[in-house]
Amino acid sequence: xxxxxxxxxxxxxxxxxxxxxxxxxxxxxxxxxxxxxxxxxxxxxxxxxxxxxxxxxxxxxxxxxxxxxxxxxxxxxxxxxxxxxxxxxxxxxxxxxxxxxxxxxxxxxxxxxxxxx
Amino acid sequence: xxxxxxxxxxxxxxxxxxxxxxxxxxxxxxxxxxxxxxxxxxxxxxxxxxxxxxxxxxxxxxxxxxxxxxxxxxxxxxxxxxxxxxxxxxxxxxxxxxxxxxxxxxxxxxx
Numbered sequence: 001x002x003x004x005x006x007x008x009x010x011x012x013x014x015x016x017x018x019x020x021x022x023x024x025x026x027x028x029x030x031x032x033x034x035x036x037x038x039x040x041x042x043x044x045x046x047x048x049x050x051x052x053x054x055x056x057x058x059x060x061x062x063x064x065x066x067x068x069x070x071x072x073x074x075x076x077x078x079x080x081x082x083x084x085x086x087x088x089x090x091x092x093x094x095x096x097x098x099x100x101x102x103x104x105x106x107x108x109x110x111x112x113x114x115x116x117x
Numbered sequence: 118x119x120x121x122x123x124x125x126x127x128x129x130x131x132x133x134x135x136x137x138x139x140x141x142x143x144x145x146x147x148x149x150x151x152x153x154x155x156x157x158x159x160x161x162x163x164x165x166x167x168x169x170x171x172x173x174x175x176x177x178x179x180x181x182x183x184x185x186x187x188x189x190x191x192x193x194x195x196x197x198x199x200x201x202x203x204x205x206x207x208x209x210x211x212x213x214x215x216x217x218x219x220x221x222x223x224x225x226x227x228x
Contacts (some may be wrong), residue, residue, distance in 0.1 A: 033215065042121075042206050042218030043161070056215065091161065095214070106216060108153075108161040 025094030
């Protein structure tokens, strides 16, 4: 399977613990996005990378959240000192950067469901 | 700021009925518009897209036309099937390419 993969698929943690999620994009896709989806809502943008550079961060991304893409391939999203309000599905997407187009189709992974007790 | 508004669900239809899910948007510039679908237990999949005014996106019998004058991108299908039961998300992207989603509309199709 050459789609976007995310690990783990499910994570249950206690409040105050740190968690880290991983996303492996489609090979050669140079853009990688993180979104968060809470129950009954659409996904909300968190941040995105072009290669290893983090180009934009949402105001939703508090200082407890950090994302990296050190070699421009896989990415990690870490949440420190988790709170119950962090419980959500965390989605990763990747896209190629195509010249002379005004959009890039984003391909989504299956998501990591986080439950903070 | 940019935003997407779509009709609340659930939308409940009998098989072979006509489907419309309304979507309107607010955006600066000329966004691209998308419909994504999320089947039970699966990830988001792109259903169709339109990148400029009057474009019609189509896929699997679904269609949506980019209407700049009414800032709308309504999803339609002439004859739904039970297998179309899913959550449908309208979304837009602007020059930064991040997607802005609506809240989703759940479609339930009964035989």
